[in-house]
Amino acid sequence: MATDKTALIIGASRGLGLALASEFSGRQYNVIATSRGSSSKLAELEAQCSGRVTTETVDVVDLESVTALYERLNGHKLDVLFVNAGVCKANELTPLQVDESDFLDMMLTNALSPMRIVEMFHNLVAENGVIAVMSSEIGSIENSAGFWELYSSSKAALNMLMKAFSQRHPQDSRALLLVAPGWVRTDMGGSNATLDISESIPLVVDMIEANFGVSGLRFTDRYNKAIPW
Ligand SMILES: NC(=O)c1ccc[n+]([C@@H]2O[C@H](COP(=O)([O-])OP(=O)(O)OC[C@H]3O[C@@H](n4cnc5c(N)ncnc54)[C@H](OP(=O)(O)O)[C@@H]3O)[C@@H](O)[C@H]2O)c1
Numbered sequence: 037m038a039t040d041k042t043a044l045i046i047g048a049s050r051g052l053g054l055a056l057a058s059e060f061s062g063r064q065y066n067v068i069a070t071s072r073g074s075s076s077k078l079a080e081l082e083a084q085c086s087g088r089v090t091t092e093t094v095d096v097v098d099l100e101s102v103t104a105l106y107e108r109l110n111g112h113k114l115d116v117l118f119v120n121a122g123v124c125k126a127n128e129l130t131p132l133q134v135d136e137s138d139f140l141d142m143m144l145t146n147a148l149s150p151m152r153i154v155e156m157f158h159n160l161v162a163e164n165g166v167i168a169v170m171s172s173e174i175g176s177i178e179n180s181a182g183f184w185e186l187y188s189s190s191k192a193a194l195n196m197l198m199k200a201f202s203q204r205h206p207q208d209s210r211a212l213l214l215v216a217p218g219w220v221r222t223d224m225g226g227s228n229a230t231l232d233i234s235e236s237i238p239l240v241v242d243m244i245e246a247n248f249g250v251s252g253l254r255f256t257d258r259y260n261k262a263i264p265w
Pocket residue numbers: 046047048049050051052053071072073094095096097120121122123145170171172173216217218219220221222223224225226229
Protein backbone atom coordinates (compact mmCIF):
# COMPACT_ATOMS: atom_id res chain seq x y z
CA MET A 37 0.00 0.00 0.00
CA ALA A 38 1.56 3.31 -1.09
CA THR A 39 1.74 6.16 1.41
CA ASP A 40 2.04 9.80 0.48
CA LYS A 41 4.72 10.30 3.11
CA THR A 42 8.21 11.55 2.31
CA ALA A 43 11.39 11.04 4.33
CA LEU A 44 14.63 12.91 3.71
CA ILE A 45 17.61 10.96 5.01
CA ILE A 46 20.85 12.94 5.15
CA GLY A 47 23.92 10.69 5.07
CA ALA A 48 22.60 7.47 3.52
CA SER A 49 25.59 6.09 1.62
CA ARG A 50 26.13 3.15 4.01
CA GLY A 51 25.57 1.92 7.57
CA LEU A 52 22.58 3.19 9.54
CA GLY A 53 21.63 5.88 7.02
CA LEU A 54 21.42 3.43 4.14
CA ALA A 55 19.36 1.10 6.35
CA LEU A 56 17.02 3.98 7.26
CA ALA A 57 16.48 4.73 3.57
CA SER A 58 15.78 1.06 2.89
CA GLU A 59 13.41 0.70 5.88
CA PHE A 60 11.38 3.82 5.05
CA SER A 61 11.11 2.79 1.42
CA GLY A 62 10.01 -0.70 2.51
CA ARG A 63 7.22 1.05 4.41
CA GLN A 64 6.22 2.73 1.13
CA TYR A 65 7.56 6.20 1.90
CA ASN A 66 8.99 8.31 -0.84
CA VAL A 67 12.60 8.57 0.24
CA ILE A 68 15.09 11.26 -0.68
CA ALA A 69 18.44 9.82 0.36
CA THR A 70 21.66 11.80 0.27
CA SER A 71 25.32 10.92 0.05
CA ARG A 72 28.36 13.16 -0.26
CA GLY A 73 30.02 11.07 -2.97
CA SER A 74 28.95 8.20 -5.13
CA SER A 75 27.54 5.22 -3.26
CA SER A 76 27.03 1.98 -5.13
CA LYS A 77 24.85 0.63 -2.30
CA LEU A 78 22.55 3.64 -2.41
CA ALA A 79 22.42 3.48 -6.22
CA GLU A 80 21.42 -0.19 -5.89
CA LEU A 81 18.61 0.73 -3.47
CA GLU A 82 17.42 3.45 -5.82
CA ALA A 83 17.38 0.97 -8.71
CA GLN A 84 15.45 -1.62 -6.66
CA CYS A 85 12.81 0.79 -5.44
CA SER A 86 11.16 1.83 -8.69
CA GLY A 87 10.93 5.58 -8.18
CA ARG A 88 10.28 5.55 -4.42
CA VAL A 89 13.93 6.31 -3.62
CA THR A 90 15.63 9.29 -5.20
CA THR A 91 19.15 10.37 -4.45
CA GLU A 92 20.75 13.73 -3.83
CA THR A 93 24.27 14.87 -3.06
CA VAL A 94 25.26 16.91 -0.04
CA ASP A 95 28.33 17.26 2.12
CA VAL A 96 26.93 18.27 5.49
CA VAL A 97 29.98 20.29 6.54
CA ASP A 98 29.87 22.40 3.39
CA LEU A 99 27.28 25.13 3.91
CA GLU A 100 27.15 25.95 0.19
CA SER A 101 26.35 22.34 -0.61
CA VAL A 102 23.65 22.29 2.12
CA THR A 103 22.14 25.53 0.81
CA ALA A 104 22.11 24.15 -2.75
CA LEU A 105 20.26 21.03 -1.53
CA TYR A 106 17.75 23.23 0.28
CA GLU A 107 17.14 25.19 -2.91
CA ARG A 108 16.63 21.97 -4.88
CA LEU A 109 14.14 20.64 -2.33
CA ASN A 110 12.35 23.89 -1.55
CA GLY A 111 8.64 23.28 -2.24
CA HIS A 112 8.76 19.63 -1.09
CA LYS A 113 6.74 18.69 1.96
CA LEU A 114 8.64 16.30 4.21
CA ASP A 115 7.09 14.09 6.88
CA VAL A 116 10.47 13.04 8.23
CA LEU A 117 13.78 14.88 8.16
CA PHE A 118 16.46 12.55 9.54
CA VAL A 119 20.03 13.85 9.77
CA ASN A 120 22.14 10.75 10.19
CA ALA A 121 25.61 11.72 8.90
CA GLY A 122 28.34 11.51 11.51
CA VAL A 123 32.00 10.71 12.04
CA CYS A 124 33.98 9.13 14.84
CA LYS A 125 37.72 9.77 15.08
CA ALA A 126 40.30 9.26 17.79
CA ASN A 127 37.74 7.34 19.79
CA GLU A 128 40.19 6.01 22.40
CA LEU A 129 42.13 9.28 22.82
CA THR A 130 41.96 11.99 25.49
CA PRO A 131 42.04 15.79 25.10
CA LEU A 132 45.84 15.94 25.45
CA GLN A 133 46.39 13.19 22.89
CA VAL A 134 43.95 14.07 20.13
CA ASP A 135 44.94 15.78 16.94
CA GLU A 136 42.93 19.02 17.11
CA SER A 137 41.71 18.62 13.56
CA ASP A 138 40.08 15.25 14.45
CA PHE A 139 38.24 16.83 17.35
CA LEU A 140 37.16 19.79 15.21
CA ASP A 141 35.96 17.43 12.45
CA MET A 142 33.72 15.62 14.93
CA MET A 143 32.33 18.85 16.35
CA LEU A 144 31.68 20.22 12.87
CA THR A 145 30.16 17.05 11.41
CA ASN A 146 28.28 15.73 14.44
CA ALA A 147 27.11 18.90 16.19
CA LEU A 148 27.21 22.12 14.15
CA SER A 149 26.37 20.74 10.68
CA PRO A 150 23.27 18.70 11.64
CA MET A 151 21.86 21.72 13.43
CA ARG A 152 22.50 24.01 10.48
CA ILE A 153 20.46 21.53 8.43
CA VAL A 154 17.66 21.41 11.02
CA GLU A 155 17.64 25.20 11.14
CA MET A 156 17.51 25.54 7.36
CA PHE A 157 15.14 22.65 6.49
CA HIS A 158 12.68 22.59 9.41
CA ASN A 159 10.10 24.67 7.54
CA LEU A 160 9.88 21.94 4.86
CA VAL A 161 8.68 19.45 7.49
CA ALA A 162 4.92 19.00 7.93
CA GLU A 163 3.51 20.47 11.12
CA ASN A 164 2.78 16.98 12.48
CA GLY A 165 6.10 15.66 11.15
CA VAL A 166 9.33 14.50 12.76
CA ILE A 167 12.75 16.13 12.77
CA ALA A 168 15.31 13.60 13.93
CA VAL A 169 19.07 13.80 14.34
CA MET A 170 21.24 10.79 15.08
CA SER A 171 22.69 11.28 18.53
CA SER A 172 23.96 8.42 20.67
CA GLU A 173 23.43 6.76 24.05
CA ILE A 174 26.96 7.90 24.93
CA GLY A 175 25.96 11.54 24.34
CA SER A 176 24.21 11.39 27.72
CA ILE A 177 26.24 13.33 30.29
CA GLU A 178 24.30 11.78 33.16
CA ASN A 179 24.89 8.20 32.01
CA SER A 180 28.46 8.73 30.81
CA ALA A 181 31.05 6.12 31.74
CA GLY A 182 33.70 8.08 29.83
CA PHE A 183 33.54 5.78 26.79
CA TRP A 184 34.86 7.35 23.51
CA GLU A 185 35.00 10.68 25.34
CA LEU A 186 35.79 13.00 22.44
CA TYR A 187 33.16 11.55 20.11
CA SER A 188 30.58 11.45 22.91
CA SER A 189 31.33 15.14 23.63
CA SER A 190 30.34 15.96 20.06
CA LYS A 191 27.00 14.18 20.55
CA ALA A 192 26.46 15.97 23.89
CA ALA A 193 27.12 19.24 22.02
CA LEU A 194 24.58 18.19 19.38
CA ASN A 195 22.03 17.54 22.14
CA MET A 196 22.64 20.99 23.60
CA LEU A 197 22.25 22.68 20.22
CA MET A 198 18.98 20.82 19.57
CA LYS A 199 17.75 21.88 23.01
CA ALA A 200 18.65 25.49 22.20
CA PHE A 201 16.81 25.20 18.86
CA SER A 202 13.70 23.93 20.65
CA GLN A 203 13.91 26.81 23.14
CA ARG A 204 13.99 29.25 20.22
CA HIS A 205 10.91 27.57 18.63
CA PRO A 206 8.56 27.06 21.56
CA GLN A 207 5.42 27.03 19.37
CA ASP A 208 6.79 24.49 16.88
CA SER A 209 4.39 21.54 16.61
CA ARG A 210 6.90 19.13 15.07
CA ALA A 211 8.59 16.35 17.07
CA LEU A 212 12.27 17.11 17.66
CA LEU A 213 14.14 13.88 18.32
CA LEU A 214 17.70 13.14 19.34
CA VAL A 215 17.94 9.47 18.46
CA ALA A 216 20.07 6.84 20.18
CA PRO A 217 20.05 3.74 17.95
CA GLY A 218 21.99 1.38 20.27
CA TRP A 219 25.53 0.16 19.63
CA VAL A 220 25.32 -1.22 16.10
CA ARG A 221 27.75 -3.16 13.91
CA THR A 222 28.66 -0.71 11.14
CA ASP A 223 31.98 0.74 9.94
CA MET A 224 31.73 3.16 12.86
CA GLY A 225 30.23 0.85 15.48
CA GLY A 226 32.80 -1.89 14.75
CA SER A 227 32.48 -5.65 14.94
CA ASN A 228 32.20 -5.76 18.75
CA ALA A 229 28.98 -3.76 18.78
CA THR A 230 26.05 -5.55 20.37
CA LEU A 231 23.42 -5.08 17.65
CA ASP A 232 23.02 -5.98 14.03
CA ILE A 233 21.56 -3.18 11.89
CA SER A 234 18.36 -5.25 11.60
CA GLU A 235 18.00 -5.16 15.40
CA SER A 236 18.19 -1.37 15.49
CA ILE A 237 16.81 0.43 12.45
CA PRO A 238 13.32 -1.13 12.20
CA LEU A 239 12.79 -0.14 15.85
CA VAL A 240 14.17 3.35 15.18
CA VAL A 241 11.63 3.75 12.36
CA ASP A 242 8.79 2.40 14.57
CA MET A 243 9.83 5.01 17.13
CA ILE A 244 9.85 7.79 14.50
CA GLU A 245 6.35 6.78 13.37
CA ALA A 246 5.13 6.80 16.98
CA ASN A 247 6.19 10.45 17.18
CA PHE A 248 4.08 11.85 14.33
CA GLY A 249 1.90 14.57 15.81
CA VAL A 250 3.73 14.52 19.17
CA SER A 251 5.36 17.93 19.46
CA GLY A 252 8.44 18.77 21.47
CA LEU A 253 12.00 17.75 22.15
CA ARG A 254 13.04 14.27 23.24
CA PHE A 255 16.36 12.43 23.65
CA THR A 256 15.13 8.93 22.99
CA ASP A 257 16.26 5.39 22.38
CA ARG A 258 14.91 3.07 19.69
CA TYR A 259 12.13 1.91 22.03
CA ASN A 260 10.83 5.50 22.35
CA LYS A 261 12.14 5.56 25.92
CA ALA A 262 13.63 8.83 27.20
CA ILE A 263 17.37 8.89 27.89
CA PRO A 264 18.68 11.13 30.70
CA TRP A 265 20.39 14.22 29.33
N1 LIG B 1 26.97 2.51 14.81
C1 LIG B 1 26.68 2.84 16.05
O1 LIG B 1 26.80 2.04 17.00
C2 LIG B 1 26.14 4.20 16.38
C3 LIG B 1 25.66 4.42 17.67
C4 LIG B 1 25.15 5.67 18.01
C5 LIG B 1 25.11 6.66 17.05
N2 LIG B 1 25.61 6.43 15.79
C6 LIG B 1 25.50 7.52 14.83
O2 LIG B 1 24.75 7.07 13.74
C7 LIG B 1 25.13 7.75 12.55
C8 LIG B 1 25.50 6.75 11.48
O3 LIG B 1 26.56 5.95 11.97
P1 LIG B 1 27.03 4.60 11.27
O4 LIG B 1 27.34 3.68 12.36
O5 LIG B 1 26.14 4.20 10.18
O6 LIG B 1 28.43 5.14 10.70
P2 LIG B 1 29.18 4.88 9.30
O7 LIG B 1 28.93 3.52 8.83
O8 LIG B 1 30.57 5.35 9.54
O9 LIG B 1 28.42 5.91 8.31
C9 LIG B 1 28.55 7.28 8.50
C10 LIG B 1 27.68 7.97 7.46
O10 LIG B 1 27.82 9.40 7.63
C11 LIG B 1 28.17 9.94 6.35
N3 LIG B 1 28.94 11.17 6.49
C12 LIG B 1 30.01 11.41 7.29
N4 LIG B 1 30.46 12.66 7.09
C13 LIG B 1 29.65 13.23 6.16
C14 LIG B 1 29.60 14.49 5.54
N5 LIG B 1 30.50 15.44 5.81
N6 LIG B 1 28.61 14.74 4.66
C15 LIG B 1 27.70 13.79 4.36
N7 LIG B 1 27.72 12.55 4.89
C16 LIG B 1 28.67 12.28 5.79
C17 LIG B 1 29.01 8.84 5.71
O11 LIG B 1 29.16 9.12 4.33
P3 LIG B 1 30.48 8.60 3.49
O12 LIG B 1 30.15 7.21 3.04
O13 LIG B 1 30.60 9.58 2.40
O14 LIG B 1 31.65 8.63 4.43
C18 LIG B 1 28.13 7.65 6.04
O15 LIG B 1 26.99 7.60 5.20
C19 LIG B 1 26.28 8.67 12.95
O16 LIG B 1 25.76 9.96 13.25
C20 LIG B 1 26.79 8.01 14.23
O17 LIG B 1 27.46 8.94 15.04
C21 LIG B 1 26.12 5.22 15.44
